[in-house]
Amino acid sequence: MIDDILKYNRQFVENKQYESYRAGKYPEKKLAILSCMDTRLTELLPAALGIKNGDAKIIKNAGAVITHPFGSVVRSLLVAIVELGVEEVMVIGHTDCGVQHIDADMIVGHLKKRGISVENIDLLKYAGVDFEKWLSGFNTIMESVEDTVILLKEHPLIPKDVTIRGFVMDTVTGELYPVPEKKRELSDE
Numbered sequence: 001m002i003d004d005i006l007k008y009n010r011q012f013v014e015n016k017q018y019e020s021y022r023a024g025k026y027p028e029k030k031l032a033i034l035s036c037m038d039t040r041l042t043e044l045l046p047a048a049l050g051i052k053n054g055d056a057k058i059i060k061n062a063g064a065v066i067t068h069p070f071g072s073v074v075r076s077l078l079v080a081i082v083e084l085g086v087e088e089v090m091v092i093g094h095t096d097c098g099v100q101h102i103d104a105d106m107i108v109g110h111l112k113k114r115g116i117s118v119e120n121i122d123l124l125k126y127a128g129v130d131f132e133k134w135l136s137g138f139n140t141i142m143e144s145v146e147d148t149v150i151l152l153k154e155h156p157l158i159p160k161d162v163t164i165r166g167f168v169m170d171t172v173t174g175e176l177y178p179v180p181e182k183k184r185e186l187s188d189e
Contacts, residue, residue, distance in 0.1 A: 023054025030087040031056040032080045034073060034148070036064045036094055040171045045092065048174030057086060063099030064091060066148050067134055069155060077152070081162055088163040091148045093141040093179075094171050100144075104135040141168050145179045 012018065035045055037060040046052070057080040059073060066073050080086040108121060108131060125131065138144035145166040152164045166179035 021053045026084050027054070027056045027080070027086060029055045030085050031090065032077055032086040032088070033058045033090045033092060034064050034066075034077070035060050035092040035169075036097060036099070037062055038094060038097065038171065041094060041169070044171070044174050045169065048169065048176070057084065063097055063137065063144065064093050064148065065099065065138065065144060066151055069151060074152075074155065074157075078157055081159065086162070089152065089165075091145050091152070091164070091166045091179075092169050092176070093145040093167070094169045095141065096171055097141055099137045100139075100141060102135070102137040104131040104133075107131075107135045142179055146182060149179065149181065 029051070031051075033045075033049075033051075033056050035041060035058065041060075046058075051058075057076075059076050059080075061073060068074075077086075077089060081089075111121065112118065121131075138147075145168060149164055149166040152158055158164070166181075167176045168179060169176055
């Protein structure tokens with residue numbers, strides 16, 4: 001498959017098909033989108049939002065979830081905000097998300113079946129990797145998007161003048177449903 005892609009790429013460049021995709025590095029709409037890597041969203045998401053090449057910074061991962069407040073997703077958003085002029089962030093989950101149903105034990109079991117040694121898994125646990133948190137899914141997509149929005153709004157490095165809103169996209173129609181904003185309740189712990 002990769003060799004076929006490389007062959008296509010050579011023809012793409014030779015035929016100058018890239019010309020219709022030229023854009024600057026600064027997002028025209030001053031927008032960043034955190035969304036899921038789901039294949040159904042590859043073309044649906046930008047089409048449903050009216051986003052074209054060069055309009056927005058789009059960050060995709062499994063479930064549109066932030067697994068660590070100082071991981072690569074937040075780093076990418078900070079670069080987009082501080083260096084590239086992003087003023088608004090949309091967190092977009094979607095219906096029928098496969099990440100919702102995964103759990104760490106299932107993933108670890110599959111890794112072992114694929115030849116990953118128990119020693120490697122134990123070493124990572126010993127080094128502080130919390131598999132339960134890192135590899136687990138979520139209860140509902142609405143809660144997941146809400147949690148991500150709260151994390152970003154309360155993040156100590158995200159400027160307070162950045163607008164951050166959450167949505168769920170229907171993977172069939174592309175319709176966006178706003179996720180109601182809630183404040184995180186502080187515990188007495």
